[in-house]
Every structure is written in C-alpha cells, then in structure tokens.
Amino acid sequence: MFSTVEKIYINDNWINEYKVTFTDGTLSTVPHDENNRHYLKIVEWAAIDGNNITDPGE
Amino acid sequence: MSSIIKVNTVQDADGNNIINESGDVITVGASGDTVTVAGNVVKSNALQASDGGNVVSQSGTTITVGASGDTVALASGASQTGFGSNPFKNIVINGDMRVAQRATSAASITSDDYYTIDRFVTEIGSFGTWTQSQVSDAPTGQGYTYALKMDCTTAQGSPGSGNVMLIGQSIEGSMLQAIKQGTANAESTTLSFWHKHTKTGTNIVELLDADNTNAVSGSYTQSVSDTWEKATITFPANTSGAYGNDSARSLRIRFIIGSGTDYTSGTLATTWQTSITNANRYAGQVNNADSTSNNFIITGVQYEVGTSATDFEFLPLDIQTQRCERYYETSMTYGSYGQYAGQQPIAGVGSSTYGGSTSSAGGRQFRTWKRASPTVTLYHQDGTSGGIYRIHDAQKTTGNVASHINQNGFLFATKSSGFNSGYYYYYGYTAESEL
Numbered sequence: 377m378f379s380t381v382e383k384i385y386i387n388d389n390w391i392n393e394y395k396v397t398f399t400d401g402t403l404s405t406v407p408h409d410e411n412n413r414h415y416l417k418i419v420e421w422a423a424i425d426g427n428n429i430t431d432p433g434e
Numbered sequence: 435m436s437s438i439i440k441v442n443t444v445q446d447a448d449g450n451n452i453i454n455e456s457g458d459v460i461t462v463g464a465s466g467d468t469v470t471v472a473g474n475v476v477k478s479n480a481l482q483a484s485d486g487g488n489v490v491s492q493s494g495t496t497i498t499v500g501a502s503g504d505t506v507a508l509a510s511g512a513s514q515t516g517f518g519s520n521p522f523k524n525i526v527i528n529g530d531m532r533v534a535q536r537a538t539s540a541a542s543i544t545s546d547d548y549y550t551i552d553r554f555v556t557e558i559g560s561f562g563t564w565t566q567s568q569v570s571d572a573p574t575g576q577g578y579t580y581a582l583k584m585d586c587t588t589a590q591g592s593p594g595s596g597n598v599m600l601i602g603q604s605i606e607g608s609m610l611q612a613i614k615q616g617t618a619n620a621e622s623t624t625l626s627f628w629h630k631h632t633k634t635g636t637n638i639v640e641l642l643d644a645d646n647t648n649a650v651s652g653s654y655t656q657s658v659s660d661t662w663e664k665a666t667i668t669f670p671a672n673t674s675g676a677y678g679n680d681s682a683r684s685l686r687i688r689f690i691i692g693s694g695t696d697y698t699s700g701t702l703a704t705t706w707q708t709s710i711t712n713a714n715r716y717a718g719q720v721n722n723a724d725s726t727s728n729n730f731i732i733t734g735v736q737y738e739v740g741t742s743a744t745d746f747e748f749l750p751l752d753i754q755t756q757r758c759e760r761y762y763e764t765s766m767t768y769g770s771y772g773q774y775a776g777q778q779p780i781a782g783v784g785s786s787t788y789g790g791s792t793s794s795a796g797g798r799q800f801r802t803w804k805r806a807s808p809t810v811t812l813y814h815q816d817g818t819s820g821g822i823y824r825i826h827d828a829q830k831t832t833g834n835v836a837s838h839i840n841q842n843g844f845l846f847a848t849k850s851s852g853f854n855s856g857y858y859y860y861y862g863y864t865a866e867s868e869l
C-alpha cells in the first residue's frame with residue numbers, strides 16, 4: 377500500500393503526522409490516530425520486515 | 435307479514451328528535467344529544483365534517499385524511515407514531531448511489547479500497563479484475579437513478595479457499611444505538627435493496643459486528659439473469675454485545691460477490707454467531723466472478739430497525755452529500771484531481787514558519803466536520819499530488835503535504851522549503867476519514 381512513510385517534523389518537533397507515498401505515487405499526510413484507517417495500515421506495513429518509517433529527527 | 439311505518443321524524447317522549455329526515459339529509463339525534471352505537475357497526479367510505487368536507491375517506495386501498503385546503507394537525511399533547519416518526523431511519527448512507535465524489539468509474543480493480551460511489555468499499559482478495567461504476571441503471575418506477583455496478587473483466591473461476599470478494603459499508607457505533615444491541619430490548623433489523631446480477635442463484639449478505647466479533651448472514655436469490663429484483667432480509671436481534679457509542683467502526687454490512695470454500699462449506703448462520711465459524715458465513719454463495727460476462731449491480735440499499743422493510747428514504751441531495759462528506763470530501767470537481775475544471779482556487783500566502791526550518795502556505799477548513807482526523811492529499815492544478823501552483827509565475831512546487839490536521843481542517847500546506855513570503859499559491863485537496 378505504501379512505498380515510503382516518513383515522520384513530519386516542523387521546527388524540530390514531530391507533529392504526530394506522517395508523509396506517505398502510496399504505491400500508486402500519491403503523496404498524502406496521515407495523522408497518527410488509531411481512528412484513521414491509513415494509520416492502522418501504516419502500523420501493519422511497518423511490522424513487515426524491510427519496511428521502515430523514516431524519522432528525520434533521529 | 436310485515437308492516438311499514440312512514441314518518442319524517444322519530445321523537446322521544448320529551449318531543450326531541452331521535453331521527454329526522456329532511457329531503458335527502460337524515461339527522462340522528464338533536465343538538466346537545468350524545469349519539470352512541472353499541473357494537474362495531476360503522477361502515478362508510480367517508481367520514482364528513484358538518485360542512486360536508488371529507489375528514490377521512492377511502493377509495494379502494496387508498497385512505498385520505500382531510501380534504502384539499504385543509505390543515506391536518508395533532509391535538510396539543512397528542513403523539514404520533516408510524517409514518518414520518520423516524521427520520522434518518524436508513525442507517526446506510528448513500529444507499530441510492532447518488533453521490534460519487536471520487537469517480538464515476540474505476541477500472542482494473544484488484545485490491546481493497548474506496549473507488550467510486552461514496553461510502554461503499556470494495557474488498558477483494560485474488561478474485562479476478564473488476565471495473566466499478568456508478569451507472570444510470572435502476573429499477574423502473576422506484577425513484578432511483580443510479581446503481582453501483584461491478585463488471586468482471588478478468589474472471590476467477592477457481593478462487594482460493596480463503597479468498598473473498600465483496601462490496602460493503604462500515605457503520606460507526608454512534609449510528610447504531612437505536613438497535614439497542616447487547617440489551618434485553620435489542621431490536622431486529624431489516625436490510626432491503628434492489629439487485630441485478632448476471633449470475634442467477636443464491637447470494638449472501640453478512641452483518642459483521644466489529645466491536646464484539648459477532649456475525650449473522652442472510653441470503654437472497656437472483657432469479658432471472660440481468661433483471662432488477664428486490665431483496666428483503668430480516669436479521670434477528672442480538673442481545674449479546676453492545677455497539678460502542680463512538681465514531682469507530684462497529685458494523686460491516688457486506689454483500690458477498692464470491693467466496694472460497696473456507697467460508698461456504700458449512701450451513702449458513704442465520705442467527706448471530708458469537709463465536710464465528712467461517713464455514714457457516716457464506717454457505718450457498720454463487721461465484722459472480724466466474725465469467726467476464728458477469729455484472730453485479732445493486733441500489734436502494736436500506737438498513738433499518740424493525741422486522742419489515744419500509745419505503746426507501748430519499749434524502750435531499752444536500753443532506754446526503756453532507757453525510758458522505760463526514761467520511762470524504764474533495765475541494766475539486768467530483769472525479770477530477772486538478773484545478774482545470776473552473777472551480778474556485780484555494781489560495782494560501784506563503785511564508786516561512788516560525789523558526790525558519792519549514793515554509794508553508796495557508797491551510798483550509800473542511801466543509802464538513804470529519805469522523806476522525808483525515809488523511810489529506812494536496813493537488814496541483816495538473817493533478818499532481820503534493821503539487822502546489824504559484825500564481826504570479828506559474829511555478830509548480832512538489833512534495834508538499836498538509837500539516838496540523840484535525841477533524842475540522844488543516845493549518846498549513848508544508849514543505850521544508852519552497853514557499854516564498856508574500857506570494858500567492860493555490861491547490862486542491864481531498865480529506866478522507868473512512869472506516
């Protein structure tokens with residue numbers, strides 16, 4: 377479902393949102409919210425070996 | 435032997451009229467009298483007021499209350515039951531398939547997603563390839579204009595045993611409280627809809643309780659190929675497990691299109707399963723994916739409390755659209771992902787964000803409050819996601835995302851650099867908080 381997932385930082389603070397690129401190339405923002413279905417998909421995606429959430433703050 | 439007494443008036447001992455005839459008018463009783471009838475012998479096609487206007491009349495099976503020009507009112511303190519007493523009775527949103535913000539047609543469908551008609555999801559696991567469309571095809575004389583059509587373009591005649599394909603709608607728990615599920619007063623519910631499938635035979639609809647992992651199934655039959663037929667399925671009340679009164683997914687209404695044998699090898703579970711046996715969920719389901727000639731079409735989907743299907747609830751389009759927008763909205767023309775269609779630009783003045791590490795243009799308030807914080811996508815006028823158009827020199831910046839999203843909007847269109855103070859930008863957006 378996702379090609380990339382990256383935490384969004386503003387002024388060095390993670391704002392609890394992810395910049396995601398879906399496999400069809402669509403670029404979107406997904407909130408860190410268990411009521412958001414795409415966030416739940418991110419959790420599933422990140423649990424698969426080889427998939428990583430990029431964290432520019434690290 | 436019989437006798438006939440001819441009089442114009444029958445009076446009591448006090449000289450007051452009991453029955454009087456004047457011309458063709460027969461009067462029973464006199465002013466101030468109370469006239470009672472012992473028993474239930476009242477047969478009439480019309481009950482009239484003193485001015486001769488109908489109060490209640492019957493013609494054939496049609497009963498009319500009042501007459502032209504009358505005002506029919508309830509007495510103060512009286513209550514009303516029956517018709518008109520339960521607005522928004524249809525728990526399914528967009529059941530007549532009118533609103534299709536994303537697209538009116540989507541081809542090459544092989545995976546789960548929302549594609550065309552609002553609120554209806556497609557779930558498909560290795561079950562051929564399909565085109566989904568909002569079609570102007572509906573049962574004649576029922577008030578519908580549109581239907582949801584699934585057209586099989588690559589067949590799957592031998593699905594894997596664990597594979598399932600369906601279209602369905604997920605419902606928030608807060609929308610289900612009238613069912614009173616999980617209490618002693620739990621209600622039966624009824625699903626009604628029109629179907630037109632190429633494949634004849636049995637199809638299954640499942641209610642899957644996502645809060646309590648309960649499920650119940652019902653079946654209907656397509657008797658004549660490619661012909662509109664109406665289905666009504668009443669599901670029993672479930673006194674086990676309440677729906678959460680919140681905005682999370684509590685119920686999934688699932689129209690099965692095809693299923694592997696893992697779900698069909700048992701006996702259909704028409705009572706609630708509190709411990710789900712997969713083999714009993716879709717027993718009897720035909721495979722609507724076994725030929726590229728097959729279409730699977732539905733409309734007029736209504737799910738309501740009670741044991742009978744009432745007339746479909748047609749909502750005003752503005753209300754129906756707003757209900758859909760709780761889950762998805764676009765700032766662009768329906769089905770378009772660019773700004774070439776003449777819609778108003780959504781403008782924001784670019785500036786550096788405080789601290790300087792990020793630059794931003796202004797965000798937007800949504801038209802409709804969302805179910806939950808939505809996924810937001812920005813669009814350049816040429817349809818590029820993440821793209822924004824700078825007005826004064828037509829520069830296209832890419833890689834932008836919405837930030838600081840909540841149910842009511844988002845604060846910025848953001849990029850680490852790319853916006854310049856004082857310039858004007860515009861973009862379109864979609865916001866999605868489906869279940």
